[in-house]
Amino acid sequence: MLKKLLKVHPSDNVAVALVNLVAGDIINFNDEDIYVLSDVKEKHKIALDTFNVGDRIIMYGVLVGKAASIIKKGDVLTLNNVKHESEKVFGKTETTGWTAPNVEKWKSRTFLGYHRADGQVGTENVWLFFPLVFCENRNIETLKEIFDKELLKQKVNPHQELLRSLVNNGTAVTAVTSSSVNVFDNIDVKFITHPGGCGGIRQDSESLAKLLAGYVNNPNVAGATVLSLGCQNLQINIFKDALNKINPNLKKPVLIFEQQKMGTVDEMLSTIIKESYEGIKEANKIPRTPAPLSKLSIGLECGGSDGFSGISANPTLGHTSDLIVALKGTAVLAEFPELCGVEQELANRCVDEEKANKFLELMKAYEKSVVDAGSGFDMNPSPGNIKDGLITDAMKSAGAAKKGGTSPVVDVLDYGEYLSKSGFNLLCTPGNDVESTTAMVGSGVNIILFTTGLGTPTGNPIVPVIKVSSNTDLALRMPDIIDIETGAIIRGEKTIETMAEEMLELIIKVASGAVKTKADILNQNDFIPWRRGVSL
Structure with missing residues (x-):
């Protein structure tokens, strides 16, 4: 028989409704009858004691709130009768012991991952494109469109088909796929954009540099193409310093391009595509092996x-x-x-x-x-x-x-x-x-x-x-x-x-x-x- 209430911790004075409860229900719970005083939706909490104003409400064995008004035993907890409250903290007061679970049956198990030179192992093999500043988002989006069309299997989007049929007065028109297979079978090419890298405060750019450096160093990344405008707060040297701090012996290819030094957009994109393609080809050779x-x-x-x-x-x-x-x-x-x-x-x-x-x-x-x-x-x-x-x-x-x-x-x-x-x-x-x-x-x-x-x-x-x-x-x-x-x-x-x-x-x-x-x-x-x- 499905239980109707759950008390998570022995010291709790509220319980979770596992099903919808109706006012007037009588539930036998832990050898006592609980008279349900108001409707309680499943997932919500019901009082196991009567609370006066200011009384502590305990769940998971910790303080989770205080009564803002009288809450009778069997009544539902709501925003109106409960207010947020948590325990004060006094620093480390003891050392908690731990008994590790038995993992004997997994000790010899492995997964097939991508081994990196620094000893990390990836669960994916990704070549990542990203900008140091939002000014380069458009160029990243252009590169994404170009690489997606040529490298990825083109899938028919049913919503695109729907719109095409509407444009054609209800006549079904099937989109044509440009390719039936991925060009590379062992590498994913991904693109990210963001609204940062300039404006705000300098600390924002420094924080973003650490984050992007962490993405490059992540074991799931095989290499990266990075776009910079040139005049932004997040300068190339700040990004390189952040990357060097995380991993001073990084062996991955990281291609960095600065638009203000490269002439026209067409010239820059042509260079980026040629050099990135060579890097992606090499990254595709990395196999999955046991780890x-x-x-x-x-x-x-x-x-x-x-x-x-x-x-x-x-x-x-x-x-x-x-x-x-x-x-x-x-x-x-x-x-x-x-x-x-x-x-x-x-x-x-x-x-x-x-x-x-x-x-x-x-x-x-x-x-x-x-x-x-x-x-x-x-x-x-x-x-x-x-x-x-x-x-x-x-x-x-x-x-x-x-x-x-x-x-x-x-x-x-x-x-x-x-x-x-x-x-x-x-x-x-x-x-x-x-x-x-x-x-x-x-x-x-x-x-x-x-x-x-x-x-x-x-x-x-x-x-x-x-x-x-x-x-x-x-x-x-x-x-x-x-x-x-x-x-x-x-x-x-x-x-x-x-x-x-x-x-x-x-x-x-x-x-x-x-x-x-x-x-x-x-x-x-x-x-x-x-x-x-x-x-x-």
Whole structure:
């Protein structure tokens, strides 16, 4: 029989509705009857005690809010009767122990990856085009059109066919394909544009330089073509310095072209095409060969979260993260606004006080910048989050943090810093989906696991994004964006551990090129740099 309520942690005084509840229902829960006083939609929270004004509301074993008015036992928690509240943090107060999961059956497993000269291993083989400044976006777009037409298999877009038929008064007109096969079978050519590199403040350009350097150094990139105008804030030498700081012995080809030194656009594009084509031809010769699972570096992301995310999809990612770490691989948890309320737990998981202090200082500085801009972490939940049961930032954060599992925090990175330690890392990014995934890729992850309860098509130009649904309804409604779903956990048909093992098997297939993610199939190539302090 399907359970109607779930108490996530023994100390919680609220429960999650697993199904829609109707006022007047009587639910036997933990050997006592709960009288439902008001309608409760699935994913929302119901009071297990009566709360007076100011009483603490506990979920996931942590403070997630306080009662703003009297909430009777059996009543629903809403924006009107609950206000955001989180625990104060006192620095690293203890060292949390960790029992690693048994990974014996995966120790000899490998994935087929692209080995780079610096020891990193890519799950993709990409030649990347990008500009140092927005003034070059048009030239990047022109190059994309040229290379896409000549190098990629041309697919008929059904929407293009629809429009053509409308233009022709309803007569069906089939688009003609210019090619039946890709010219290269072992290299992807990708393009990114952005609105930065000049204007704003100089720190914006320096931050962007670090991010772009991280993309070049990412193991999924075989080489890059970089366009510069010449007079912008993000000068070529700033980009080169950032790249040298990340990897002073970089062996990848990086072709840099400066328009103001090259004459006409036609002359510049001709040179870029000739030299880039030679580089792409060479990169296509790099084969996939076996690599240990310790070379996997996974980014942990959530977006379009719902009230089930924190009890199905996110804990699944958490256990998957622990499996990867136990195999000597790397996992990265970002989205600092969504760690509000669980800082103490994460500080205690840090391997030393220095890492804990860096984490807490980054959190405080971020929150201060948001407050100075007239907002606060309490404004983080989106309308979609709230509609599906995540009514305070602390409640959302406690569920979001479950993506990070239980392993020790070996390092804490600021935005733009590159991974240097295998194990579980924290990375300072916004909670915004694309800004966060963009940053994790710039720090070196080669796979992203992305949970969603509401549905989001987010992808990345150079790293596969595996989309994980928290519930079955979403997977059935939007099968074109979901790679794997965890609704069986809600129904009690599978455990978190079982789902995590299935997740690891899917990661190995994606990392080996045996399975393409839905985001890749949709050609979803999202890239948004973070302008610090103005985004949650």
